[in-house]
Amino acid sequence: DAGVIQSPRHEVTEMGQEVTLRCKPISGHNSLFWYRQTMMRGLELLIYFNNNVPIDDSGMPEDRFSAKMPNASFSTLKIQPSEPRDSAVYFCASRQTGSSVDYGYTFGSGTRLTVV
């Protein structure tokens, strides 16, 4: 199992540009989560999906952020337009819900976003 795969690993973009972060969850996992980590605010849950449906997006900072999950094997987090304060490490995680055994959340290696 390759785990949760995120791309790109690093992204540097100019303020005002559109940024798209990608995530491939573990096959068979039916819940997907997007987190953001900064020194000031720590790890913040942005949005999560169950069975490809957004369940809770209360952590999304503002309308510039949007997330989609068109199918069970792919999700995107888009920032348009990007701002320097969006610079952070963005993590994707997946989990299998409804199982009698809880193996926890599996996180990807993250995308380090720098907006200049």
Place this chain on the structure above:
Amino acid sequence: DAKTTQPNSMESNEEEPVHLPCNHSTISGTDYIHWYRQLPSQGPEYVIHGLTSNVNNRMASLAIAEDRKSSTLILHRATLRDAAVYYCILRNTDKLIFGTGTRLQVFP
């Protein structure tokens, strides 16, 4: 979400046991106690979880107080690779909400 309190940092020597405490005095009956750790430049990693009884796995042990208002993550023999931030999290929904955690330093 019920709140947890952890020390900001702890230190250990290699090959010694480490006891990482967590207080959660407002825990509810349906809250599971989860522990994750984050190694430098990596995403968080699941360590262990429990509800009422003590739990063991290949990574660590989880000791839960009888009143469930506190718990302790036990690393039986710390290695340099165990240096990380350890998060104690209460969860009763799909959401995993992280606090500030305990930064563990391991010295050779």
